[in-house]
Amino acid sequence: MALATNENLPPNVIKQLAKELKNLDETPPEGIKVAVNDDDFSTIFADIEGPAGTPYENGIFRMKLLLSRDFPHSPPKGYFLTKIFHPNIATNGEICVNTLKKDWNPSLGLRHVLLVVRCLLIEPFPESALNEQAGKMLLENYEEYAKHARLYTGIHALKSKAKSKTGAISESTTALNVDQANTTVLSIDQKNAVSSAAVSVTPLSTTTKGGAISQDQAVVGGGPATGTMVGGSVAVQKKEAGGGVAKVQADKKKMDARKKSLKRL
Numbered sequence: 001m002a003l004a005t006n007e008n009l010p011p012n013v014i015k016q017l018a019k020e021l022k023n024l025d026e027t028p029p030e031g032i033k034v035a036v037n038d039d040d041f042s043t044i045f046a047d048i049e050g051p052a053g054t055p056y057e058n059g060i061f062r063m064k065l066l067l068s069r070d071f072p073h074s075p076p077k078g079y080f081l082t083k084i085f086h087p088n089i090a091t092n093g094e095i096c097v098n099t100l101k102k103d104w105n106p107s108l109g110l111r112h113v114l115l116v117v118r119c120l121l122i123e124p125f126p127e128s129a130l131n132e133q134a135g136k137m138l139l140e141n142y143e144e145y146a147k148h149a150r151l152y153t154g155i156h157a158l159k160s161k162a163k164s165k166t167g168a169i170s171e172s173t174t175a176l177n178v179d180q181a182n183t184t185v186l187s188i189d190q191k192n193a194v195s196s197a198a199v200s201v202t203p204l205s206t207t208t209k210g211g212a213i214s215q216d217q218a219v220v221g222g223g224p225a226t227g228t229m230v231g232g233s234v235a236v237q238k239k240e241a242g243g244g245v246a247k248v249q250a251d252k253k254k255m256d257a258r259k260k261s262l263k264r265l
Helices: 002-006 011-026 110-122 132-140 142-157 162-201 244-263
Strands: 032-035 043-049 060-066 077-080 206-209 227-230 233-236
Touching: 011 032, 011 110, 032 110, 043 110, 060 110, 132 142
Parallel strands: 206 227
Antiparallel strands: 032 043, 043 060, 060 077, 227 233
């Protein structure tokens, strides 16, 4: 497969391209990332970041360069795959720039070509427009042109919002879970405080026969209790049956259900 597609180019050109592509991958030009496909050097893809201060800012534009068999004697053909409103880029994505036409030089490398295309986003040339509407608008009313270009960027090229949105949901969920946990802890603390107050106000009534009992055994579940110890055993009466503990458990079940539903978002 690799040989079949790369046979479209002469061996010496493939060798030179391999070196160039490796260099582009290791030290990419500013704002440009090349996708290297070892199986086919005749089609080269690149993602170009919209330059800051232009209507293309915050956009990522995918483009491709098509190399013919007589490359580098003839220039590659360039196309934008991402829709863009630009005087020098046709509605079908074809790029019109002198470097890829009359100013082509076989000694120019792929790095130079890609940089020229990115510079085109900074400084369009409406005199040689492929998109006549964009060219005319740029010459007559820049603000209107920029508005259209930003609209296209926002619709077709804006960096993915999915991650930031997921992150926001995750952060909200985390905050909500923390709040719920704090509320639950506070609720338990309040109950313990009330129970402690009850213990301090109401003295424990403990009778021992044939053994000893610690006050810890007289308090069950954080609430006061009275115990009578006979022959070393204690009969404990829980005062809060069906009360605070049951409510905390019910609240915890609700919170767990809430967490599961949020995780599915």
